[in-house]
Amino acid sequence: MDIRQLQYFVEVVKHKNFTKAAQSLHVSQPSISKMIKALEEELEVVLLDRTERKMDLTDAGEMVYSYATKVLQLMEGMASSIAELRNVERGRVKLGMMPTVGSFLLPNVIALFKKQYPGIDIEMKEYSAKLLEIQMEQGSIDVALTVLPMDQEKFEAVPLLAEDLVAIVHREHWLAGVDEVSLEQLKDEAFILFTEEYAMHDVVRHACKLSGFEPNVAYMSSLWDFVGEMVATQLGISLIPRSIVRRLNNGQLHTVNISYPVIDWQYALIYRKEGYLSHATKAFISFVEKMYSHNQME
Structure with missing residues (x-):
């Protein structure tokens, strides 16, 4: 068995398309x-299992794909x-x-990391x-900047920063003169949520259910x-993280704190529990952990 066979097979499965896989690998489709x-x-x-419109893995294909990725x-x-x-500095x-x-949590950290490890x-x-x-x-990635919770059986987490979610409304909305509101008081409002592939979608829905109602979703966006x-x-x-409100910079919006329940939004750097971590990846994880632990102590 040739290692290239596994590489080509995995790439085809990822793209679900022979042509795209060939382009990614810089080889011909044949x-x-x-x-x-x-x-x-x-x-x-x-x-x-190939058809004119789609391509699916067979049961054997699922098994081979699992082993091939490993x-x-x-x-x-x-x-x-x-x-x-050969060279631990690269x-x-x-x-x-x-x-x-990532644009507001990591740029300074990455800049400092590059000064210490210019070859990484x-x-x-x-x-x-x-x-x-x-x-x-x-x-496909070594580490990820994401939000908790995550799968604790598969990943280790380095907690970074935490913030709460707040409500944003139009400045002529009845909440525009209010600084604080419970989530239950918003049960009759039309909600604009993030799409289902985003963690924010689940967090908001879960918080609403804890407050005794299912949100009336008017629109969803990514x-x-x-x-x-x-x-x-x-x-x-x-409902969005407080830090995002400052980035929207829209004079038509008013921010309202959620008094109950407080909806935490915890950022973390995560990595696989099992599998190889390169020297560069370990150095990056350690550097980020030290930077944020130092900032929290100040």
Whole structure:
């Protein structure tokens, strides 16, 4: 079995498309098809159920994909370990982060880290909180800036900062003259939520249920700015982290504190419990942990 067969197969599964996989690997599509066919013949199973409109994994394909991702992660770990033996001052950290959040939590930390470790490159990608865990399981990223809670059986967490969620309303809304409100008092309001792939969606729904009601969802969006604009045009209200309110910078919005229940929004850096962590990744995790523990002590 050729390691390239596993690489090509995993890439096809990730993209669910032979052409996109070929472009990602910088090889021809026939080369990928030939490799996967050879893998199927060697294992004497069908790995991919192909139709004109979609491509799904067979049961055997699911099993091979699970093993293949682990093998490739081990291979990458071996290569990284050898590179560290040659030169421990060089390396790469694949960092995933939630959109917008990383821009106010990490820039200064990364700048200071680069001064101390100029030979370590940081590759940054943006995903929703839910996708971050999936990307980490697949080995696409080494560490992730996300929000708690997370799967404690799979990941370790370095707590960073915590803040509360607040309500934002139009300045002519009945809440515009109020500084504080309980979540229960908002049960008749139209809510603008983030889409279901974002952790914020679940957090708000859960808080509303604890307060005895199911939120009336008027609209959903995946963009912070767009949520703010919809509130500014009186299409509804929304609950967002306090730090995001300051970034919206919209004169049509009024912020209202939630008195009960207090909805915590805890940021953390997470990484896999099992699997290889490169010297560069360990150095980055340690550096971030020290920076935030120092800031909290001041």
